[in-house]
Amino acid sequence: MRILENVISDRGSKYAVSGGPCQSEDEAKAFIKELCRKKKFAKATHHSWGLLTADGALKNDDGEAGAGMVILRMLERAGVTDHLVVVTRWYGGKHLGGDRFRHVQDAVRIYLDAP
Known part of the structure; x- marks a missing residue:
């Protein structure tokens, strides 16, 4: 499990991106459960x-409508398979509108470009 915290901050909202090898929806749910063991x-x-x-293709927006599809598109373009990418958001109190999709895309790009 690789976690990159505080990759983006905008109007109080903060983003992190994480991921790891994964081959099924059950493994993805277990990954999220493990991630959530961290109090933050x-x-x-x-x-x-x-x-x-x-x-x-599998995705879950978790209330952030359209975010899962943005992540899938990025993974398809990069040719990344059997690797889960999770974009985590802490809502800061202000709606970001369309900027939230740009932030999800940027977070995935940061993850894919990280060594």
């Missing part, structure tokens, strides 16, 4: 994720 992540507003497997 348990208090997050959203854990949106995407995963490409041999069986197809």
